[in-house]
Amino acid sequence: MQRLNIVITGHVDHGKSTLIGRLLADTDSLPQGKLESVKKMCENNARPFEYAFLLDALADEQKQGITIDSARVFFQSKKREYIIIDAPGHIEFLKNMISGASRAEAALLLIDAKEGVAENSKRHGMLLSLLGIKQVAIVVNKMDLVNFSEVAFNKLRIEYSEYLATLGVKADVFIPISAREGVNLIEHSTQTAWYKGPTVLEVLDSFTSVEEKANEDFRMPLQDVYKFTRDNDDRRIYAGTVTSGELHVNDEVIFYPSLKRSRVASIESFNTPVKSSVKESEAVGFTLQTQIYVRNGEVVARADQSAPKVSNRFEANLFWLGAKPLELDKPYKIKIGSAQSTIYLEEIKRVIDGDTLDRADEPSVGRHEAACVVFRVHDLLAMELFAENQKLGRFVIVDEFDIAGGGIITEVLEQYTNRRTKSLHVNDVLVDKASSNAEFEEELFALLRKHFPHQFH
Amino acid sequence: MDHLDRLEAQSIYILREAYRSFPNLAMLWSIGKDSTVLLWLTRKAFFSHVPYPLVHIDTAFKIPEMIRYRDEIAIQWDLNLVVGQNKEALAKGETFVNGLDRLSCCKKLKSDALKYTLDGTWARRKWNPYKKVWEDELNGAPYTGVIVGVRADEEGSRSKERVFSARDEKSEWDASTQPPELWNQYKTDFAPGTHVRIHPLLEWTELNIWEYIERENIPIINLYFNQGNGKRYRSLGCYPCTAPVDSEAKNPQEIITELTSGKFKDIAERSGRAQDKDGGGTLEALRKEGYM
Numbered sequence: 001m002q003r004l005n006i007v008i009t010g011h012v013d014h015g016k017s018t019l020i021g022r023l024l025a026d027t028d029s030l031p032q033g034k035l036e037s038v039k040k041m042c043e044n045n046a047r048p049f050e051y052a053f054l055l056d057a058l059a060d061e062q063k064q065g066i067t068i069d070s071a072r073v074f075f076q077s078k079k080r081e082y083i084i085i086d087a088p089g090h091i092e093f094l095k096n097m098i099s100g101a102s103r104a105e106a107a108l109l110l111i112d113a114k115e116g117v118a119e120n121s122k123r124h125g126m127l128l129s130l131l132g133i134k135q136v137a138i139v140v141n142k143m144d145l146v147n148f149s150e151v152a153f154n155k156l157r158i159e160y161s162e163y164l165a166t167l168g169v170k171a172d173v174f175i176p177i178s179a180r181e182g183v184n185l186i187e188h189s190t191q192t193a194w195y196k197g198p199t200v201l202e203v204l205d206s207f208t209s210v211e212e213k214a215n216e217d218f219r220m221p222l223q224d225v226y227k228f229t230r231d232n233d234d235r236r237i238y239a240g241t242v243t244s245g246e247l248h249v250n251d252e253v254i255f256y257p258s259l260k261r262s263r264v265a266s267i268e269s270f271n272t273p274v275k276s277s278v279k280e281s282e283a284v285g286f287t288l289q290t291q292i293y294v295r296n297g298e299v300v301a302r303a304d305q306s307a308p309k310v311s312n313r314f315e316a317n318l319f320w321l322g323a324k325p326l327e328l329d330k331p332y333k334i335k336i337g338s339a340q341s342t343i344y345l346e347e348i349k350r351v352i353d354g355d356t357l358d359r360a361d362e363p364s365v366g367r368h369e370a371a372c373v374v375f376r377v378h379d380l381l382a383m384e385l386f387a388e389n390q391k392l393g394r395f396v397i398v399d400e401f402d403i404a405g406g407g408i409i410t411e412v413l414e415q416y417t418n419r420r421t422k423s424l425h426v427n428d429v430l431v432d433k434a435s436s437n438a439e440f441e442e443e444l445f446a447l448l449r450k451h452f453p454h455q456f457h
Numbered sequence: 458m459d460h461l462d463r464l465e466a467q468s469i470y471i472l473r474e475a476y477r478s479f480p481n482l483a484m485l486w487s488i489g490k491d492s493t494v495l496l497w498l499t500r501k502a503f504f505s506h507v508p509y510p511l512v513h514i515d516t517a518f519k520i521p522e523m524i525r526y527r528d529e530i531a532i533q534w535d536l537n538l539v540v541g542q543n544k545e546a547l548a549k550g551e552t553f554v555n556g557l558d559r560l561s562c563c564k565k566l567k568s569d570a571l572k573y574t575l576d577g578t579w580a581r582r583k584w585n586p587y588k589k590v591w592e593d594e595l596n597g598a599p600y601t602g603v604i605v606g607v608r609a610d611e612e613g614s615r616s617k618e619r620v621f622s623a624r625d626e627k628s629e630w631d632a633s634t635q636p637p638e639l640w641n642q643y644k645t646d647f648a649p650g651t652h653v654r655i656h657p658l659l660e661w662t663e664l665n666i667w668e669y670i671e672r673e674n675i676p677i678i679n680l681y682f683n684q685g686n687g688k689r690y691r692s693l694g695c696y697p698c699t700a701p702v703d704s705e706a707k708n709p710q711e712i713i714t715e716l717t718s719g720k721f722k723d724i725a726e727r728s729g730r731a732q733d734k735d736g737g738g739t740l741e742a743l744r745k746e747g748y749m
Contacts, residue, residue, distance in 0.1 A: 098637050226506075239502075241466065281463065335645075396639050403638070
C-alpha cells in the first residue's frame with residue numbers, strides 16, 4: 001500500500017491531539033477495543049470522554065512495549081496509509097518539530113477558530129514554507145465554539161492568507177472543522193452547509209506523494225569514491241544517491257565544480273541483476289571509462305543535460321535553532337548535498353519573526369528566528385535554486401559540532417574571488433591550507449596514476 | 458521503487474555517510490535479525506565489502522547457536538569480528554544466574570562490556586580474516602562512530618532517537634538536548650571524547666525486516682524459525698532472560714503471515730524479553746547508560 005508522511009502542526013491547545021485521535025477512530029485505525037476501553041475509563045473516573053485521551057492511552061501502551069508509536073502514528077484511508085509525524089507545538093520543541101516536519105511530504109496546519117492566529121501559527125507557517133512543504137491545508141478547528149459561523153471562518157482565512165502571502169506561500173485550502181464533534185473530518189456536516197470544499201480526509205487523499213519525476217535532469221551529489229582492494233577488487237566506484245533524473249551506462253558525465261568529465265563504464269550493485277541504468281532516489285555506484293580525480297561533494301550531471309549552478313555566494317532564507325546567534329563574518333560549516341565547506345554570513349537583509357515579520361539592520365540572527373541573508377562560501381560549490389531543485393537548493397549550517405540552522409537558496413550570486421576572501425579573514429589561513437591540500441592531492445593522484453597504472457586500468 | 462527499495466536506499470545513504478564521516482567506525486552485530494539485515498545493507502552499500510569491524514558483546518549467556526552462527530558467517534563473509542566481554546564480572550559470578558537482579562546483570566554484561574569495548578579500555582578479541590586466527594587487541598583506539606540496528610517501532614524510548622545520535626564522554630544519551638536533524642543532513646561532527654551512534658534502521662518496522670530478509674534471501678540464524686517443536690524465538694538475547702514463543706512459522710514468509718494476519722498482529726516483539734518488564738521504563742534507563 002502507498003504511504004504518505006504528513007505532519008500536523010499548530011499552536012499548543014489548538015486541538016492537534018484531538019484531531020489525530022478522531023482521525024484514528026473514524027478511519028478504524030485503532031487497535032481492537034481501544035476506543036471502548038478509553039471511553040469506559042473516562043466513565044469510571046466521571047470525566048467526559050475526549051479523543052485526545054486516545055493518544056495518551058497509545059503512549060502508555062507503547063511504554064509497555066506494544067508496537068504503536070505515538071511519535072509516528074499510522075492510520076489508513078481507502079486510498080493509502082498515512083504516517084503522522086509528531087510535531088510538538090511548544091516553542092521549546094521547535095527543533096523536534098523541524099526534524100519531524102523536514103521528513104513530511106504534506107502538512108495540516110491547525111488554527112483555533114476562537115483564539116485566532118497565534119504566535120506559533122505564524123512561526124509554523126513560516127517554517128513549513130522554509131522546509132519546502134508545498135502541500136499545506138489550513139484546518140480551522142473548534143468551529144463549534146464560534147457557532148460554525150461562516151463570517152468568523154472567512155475573517156480568519158483572510159487574515160492568515162495575507163500573512164502566508166508575505167512569505168510567498170499560497171494556501172489553497174482552508175477547512176472549517178470541529179475535531180471534537182467530527183465535523184468535516186471524514187464527511188461533510190450540515191452544521192457547515194455553507195462550506196463546499198473538501199473534508200480533511202479528502203484533502204489528505206488529494207495530496208501527491210513525492211514520486212520520481214522522470215523528465216528531470218540527472219543530478220547526483222558524489223558521496224564517496226570507493227576502491228576496496230580486498231579479494232583483488234580493482235573497481236573504482238563513484239557512489240551517491242541520485243537526487244533527480246536517470247543515468248545509463250555509456251552516458252557522458254560532468255562533475256561540478258571541477259568540470260572533469262568521463263563516461264559511465266558500468267553500474268555496480270550487490271545481490272541484484274546487472275543494471276544498465278539508475279534513477280531518482282536510488283543509492284547507487286558506477287565506474288567510469290577513464291580514471292579522474294574528483295572530490296566528495298561534487299555534483300554529477302549528464303553532459304547532454306543542463307548544468308547545475310556553480311558559485312561561492314548565494315542569498316538564502318534561513319531559520320536558526322542554535323544556542324548561540326548566527327553572526328556576521330564568523331566561520332561556520334555548510335553542508336549541502338554531499339559537499340561541506342567553510343561559510344561566512346556576509347549580510348543580514350532582514351530578520352523575520354513570528355510577530356512583527358520584518359526587522360532590518362539586525363547584527364545577528366537569534367534562536368528561533370528566520371532571516372533573509374547572504375552567505376559567502378570558501379570553496380566553489382555546485383548548487384541549485386530551491387524553487388527549481390529542492391534537494392540541491394537546501395543546506396544546513398553547523399556551529400561547532402551541531403546542526404544549528406537550515407535554509408533554502410533563493411538566489412545564486414556572482415562569485416567572490418579567493419584572493420579577496422583571503423585578505424578579509426585570519427581564519428582563512430586554515431582554509432587556505434585546505435585548498436593547497438587539494439592541489440597536493442591532485443598532484444599525488446597524477447603521480448599514482450603514472451607509477452601504478454594497473455590500479456587505474 | 459517500492460517501500461523496501463526506499464528503506465534500503467535510505468539506509469545505504471546513512472551507512473555511506475557514516476563511513477565517510479567517522480575514521481574509527483564500527484558496527485554492533487548482535488547476531489539478531491536486525492543487525493544481520495544491517496550487515497547485509499553494508500554489503501549493498503559497499504558492493505559486497507564490509508569495510509568496518511563488527512563488534513559483538515558476548516555475555517557468555519548467549520544461546521550457543523548464536524556463537525556458532527556468528528563464527529560461520531564471519532569466515533564466509535571475511536568479517537573483521539571484534540568480541541568484547543566483561544571477564545571480571547563473569548569471574549566474580551556477578552550475574553543474574555548467580556542471584557544478581559536482571560537490570561544489574563544487563564548493565565554489567567552488556568552496557569559496561571559495550572562501553573569499555575567501544576572505548577578500548579578493555580581488551581578486544583579480534584578475528585583476523587587474513588590469518589584465520591583470533592587475536593587480542595589491547596589499548597585499541599576508541600570507536601568514534603558506532604552503527605546500531607535499533608528501530609523506532611520497537612519500544613518507546615527508541616522512537617525518540619535521531620539517526621545520528623550523540624553520546625557524551627560517559628556514553629550517556631540525553632534525549633531532550635539533541636540537535637535537530639534536517640532532511641538528509643545528519644550530525645557528523647563530534648567533540649573529542651564523545652561518540653555518535655548511527656541508526657540506519659530507525660524507520661524500519663519488524664515487518665519490513667522480515668519482508669527484506671525474504672526478498673534478499675538473507676541467511677538469518679535459524680533460531681527465528683520453528684524447528685519442529687512448535688517454538689521459535691522472536692527476539693534473541695541471553696538464554697536465562699529470553700523465552701521462545703509458540704509458533705509454527707518455519708520461514709520468513711510464514712513469519713510475515715503471522716505478523717500481518719496471524720497471532721502476533723497486535724503483540725509486541727520484545728514480549729519475550731524479561732528485562733523490559735522489571736520496574737517501569739527499564740529499557741529507557743538502560744539506554745541512557747549506553748545500552749543499545
